[in-house]
Amino acid sequence: MKPESRKQEIVNAAAILFKEKGYSAVTMRDLATAMGIKAASLYNHIQSKQEILSTIIIELAEEFTTGMNLIVNSDQSAIRKLENIISLHIDVTLRNADGLASLNNDWMHLEEENLLSFEKMRNDYEENFRQIVRKGVDAKEIKSNNIEIIVFSTLSTLRTLYLWYPKQKNIDAGILKKDMIAVLLQGVV
């Protein structure tokens, strides 16, 4: 692994503070204190708290967008596509649960074009998910329940993974992926 850049260290430390206190309550001074450096030296690497927030959230949103585009444009079955979406969420959660807290709780504090860009990516993501489910139902690969209920039931679980998984001590990533795919796709009974 290559060493993290100073900017990346700042972003990671900020994500933890944003998760604990919320974006609005964190100051650049808090961030400097948490990192044991002077507030002024943060500005050698970053322009503003807003730049940190948008770095965290837009990078994550782009990661989901790239992953979803690969999945939706593949030739696989709807079921395989859903499995890959579940894996995508688990992989991102394992890598960056702190950043996902910002994405979920503080996206509304993004400004101007970053806010618009985020909202577009989120909407496109949901629409791609819905399309996969709809085509799967049409092809009779997926049972014909209400499509919005299917999308919501799956996404609500995947989107709160970042809150739950870090507290689990006895579930390794392999079990998580295997059993979450089984539970979400095949059900529990």
Add this chain to the structure above:
Amino acid sequence: MKPESRKQEIVNAAAILFKEKGYSAVTMRDLATAMGIKAASLYNHIQSKQEILSTIIIELAEEFTTGMNLIVNSDQSAIRKLENIISLHIDVTLRNADGLASLNNDWMHLEEENLLSFEKMRNDYEENFRQIVRKGVDAKEIKSNNIEIIVFSTLSTLRTLYLWYPKQKNIDAGILKKDMIAVLLQGVV
């Protein structure tokens, strides 16, 4: 339907404001303004903002506790118990989605014994849910996936229903109940 008491009207109006701005940001003055009355007259019915919050949350927590106790002590199969838990969440969401926003977002602002009481009810609820799943797995009614993953996958969906369902215009309560039970229990494929 009997007319709401003045206290209930205050509680309902407060739940909407707490949902929109968060408990901490709402003042008794905001609440009076929203209701078109004088702040002083709120105090004829209620002692404090904290009393309103605890009324909202503890009543809901007791509703879930009572429902869960009936379910867990019944003689039904594990599957039927899970169906009844899903119905319970849907019924409470249909009746009081605004209050559920307070329960989910502002429970940590409860004070002293109300906080302890809430946390105990929430923990007992989860433990009862876990027991139902465990017994269902032991009896081979429920597939043998990781129990924590089963509980999380189901509860994460039920707990975010209050956010999603009020925005749905084309899903009536009957379809919601039928299809959500199908999706959560039988899966999508």
